């Protein structure tokens with residue numbers, strides 16, 4: 001798997017998570033995820049975060065609560081790992 005495939009995937013990821021990506025893009029992303037554990041973990045984490053935000057009663061979180069949320073999801077570890 002070429003490294004640039006991951007970056008290409010990231011471009012479409014927000015559409016994918018919002019359910020707005022085309023079938024073609026979804027298939028491409030899912031095919032990549034089957035082969036790329038890094039992206040699979042990342043998508044899983046992001047997806048959970050998106051679902052969590054949608055379930056929250058208030059759209060705005062205090063900054064410290066948001067940071068705790070990111071930390072509990074290991075999202076911060078991913079963001080700083082790159």
Ligand SMILES: [Zn+2]
Nearest residue numbers: 005006036039
């Ligand atoms: Zn990848």
